Amino acid sequence: MAFDSLSAFLAMGGHGVYVWAAWGVTGLLLVGVVIHARAERRALLRDLRRRARRAQYHGASGAAAPPISHQEGRARES
Numbered sequence: 001m002a003f004d005s006l007s008a009f010l011a012m013g014g015h016g017v018y019v020w021a022a023w024g025v026t027g028l029l030l031v032g033v034v035i036h037a038r039a040e041r042r043a044l045l046r047d048l049r050r051r052a053r054r055a056q057y058h059g060a061s062g063a064a065a066p067p068i069s070h071q072e073g074r075a076r077e078s
Helices: 006-014 016-061
Strands: none
C-alpha cells in the first residue's frame, strides 16, 4: 500500500484538502445530474400524459384540434 496509515491516506501527502474537495465537488455534481435527469423525466411523462388526455378528449368530441407548432407557439398551416 502506498500509505502507512489511514490518516496518511486522508492527508494525501499534504494535498488531501484539494483531493477530497475535488472528490466532493464531483460527487455533488453527479448527484445533481441524476436529480435533474429524474425531474426532467417526470416532467416529460407528465406532459405526454397531458397530451394523450387532450388528444383523447378532442378525438371523442369529434372536433379536431389544429396541430401546434411548438417552435412558434401557434397553429401550423398545412
